[in-house]
Amino acid sequence: MTLSELKYIVAVAKERHFRKASETCFVSQPTLSIAIKKFEDELGVTLFERHKSEIIITPIGEQIVKLAEDILQKSQLIKQLAKEEQGDHSGELRVGAIYTIAPYLLPKLIPEFHHRAPKIPFILQENYTANLVNKLQQGELDLVILSLPFNDPNIETLALYDEPFVVAIPNDHHLVNKQSLSLADIEKETFLLLGAGHCFRDQVIGSFPNFDQVNFLNGQMQRTLEGSSLETIRFMVASGAGITILPCSSLNGHDDELFTVKPIDSPVPYRTVALAWRKSFPRKQVLEIFKQSIQALSIPCTIKKFN
Numbered sequence: 001m002t003l004s005e006l007k008y009i010v011a012v013a014k015e016r017h018f019r020k021a022s023e024t025c026f027v028s029q030p031t032l033s034i035a036i037k038k039f040e041d042e043l044g045v046t047l048f049e050r051h052k053s054e055i056i057i058t059p060i061g062e063q064i065v066k067l068a069e070d071i072l073q074k075s076q077l078i079k080q081l082a083k084e085e086q087g088d089h090s091g092e093l094r095v096g097a098i099y100t101i102a103p104y105l106l107p108k109l110i111p112e113f114h115h116r117a118p119k120i121p122f123i124l125q126e127n128y129t130a131n132l133v134n135k136l137q138q139g140e141l142d143l144v145i146l147s148l149p150f151n152d153p154n155i156e157t158l159a160l161y162d163e164p165f166v167v168a169i170p171n172d173h174h175l176v177n178k179q180s181l182s183l184a185d186i187e188k189e190t191f192l193l194l195g196a197g198h199c200f201r202d203q204v205i206g207s208f209p210n211f212d213q214v215n216f217l218n219g220q221m222q223r224t225l226e227g228s229s230l231e232t233i234r235f236m237v238a239s240g241a242g243i244t245i246l247p248c249s250s251l252n253g254h255d256d257e258l259f260t261v262k263p264i265d266s267p268v269p270y271r272t273v274a275l276a277w278r279k280s281f282p283r284k285q286v287l288e289i290f291k292q293s294i295q296a297l298s299i300p301c302t303i304k305k306f307n
Contacts, residue, residue: 003075005039006068008032009047013065016055073139077282092121093286096132097145100200100230101273104249105145105299113293120286129199133276142281143290147199148272156281157274159305160294164270165207166251167262168234169243175262182265190242192233195226200271204245207269234258247271248301272305 011021012032022032040047047061057065097106102124110122125132125141129150135141136155150157167181175185194201227233233244238258251261275294277287295306 001039001042003072005035006072008035009039009061010065010068010072012036012048012055013057013061018055069139081282091283091286092123093283093290094123094125094140094142095145095290096125096127096135096141096143098129098132098147098199099126100194100198100247100250101145101147102126103231104247105273105297108297108299109293112296113290116293117286117289128197130197136276136278139278142277142283143287144276146274146276147203148274150274150276154279155276156279157276158291160273160275161299161302161304162270162272163247163249163299163302164268165204165245165264166248167243167264168237168246168255168259169262170237170240171256171258171260172240173243173260175243176260178262180263180265186243192236192242192244193226194230194233195228200230200247203269203271207245245269249299251301273302 008021008025008027011024012018015021015024018033019029022029025032036047043064045060045064046058047064049056049058103126106124113120113122125135127135129146132141132144132146133150133152133155136144137152145160148157148159167186169175169181175181175189178185193204227236230246230250234246234250234255235258236242237244245264246261255261275291281287291306295304
């Protein structure tokens, strides 16, 4: 049993095709097929059922592939740890962030991190919370930036900052002269929300105890429109399509040309942004540099949670 054989079976499980798997492993198809057959013969099990049009992973194959992925990941970490012990911090860092955080935090974070660790390539991915957490658990990502609450016995989290929510309304809106807004002020307005799957959508709805009932059950609101991203929603507000709630970090100095921002009556709703990583993540020095990079950032509207 070799690491190459483990690499081959993981590739076949991912591609569900021997030729495509051989191409991703940069070996010939016969070489890959012979190695996998040798692996199966050595263990006395069948990993893959070969059919003309498809490859099916057997139940025992599923278990072995999962273990093989874990072994390959740990073998890479062994090499990486050895390099970092010798002062070589050149291994890539794979970071994920949810859609409503990435565009606003990462442009500030990347230069700061690069200043502290110029030799570490930063591989980024935006996605929904559930997808990012799954990739973190599977070892496809090293660190994830998300919003709390989040609980997993194998995942460590560090609260980074609290971020208040604000209301965005068109510049010619009838509420533009009010100092702050409440649910009573906005409950009969056309309201713009992110689509299903975004945790920020759930947080907005959850921020107001009666919002869900007002919006969806009693029909008191004129209507609710959905957008695919906060940027889309911002321009919908600017066009006069409705009003929305935004995390304060998504605002910039040119927003007053597009729409008017109003604070929300006390208690002001907010979200807590956090960093998450596997408890088994071994690159402690890199993790510490990442934490320091975030701590060094200035995000005016937020309240830092750690020193």
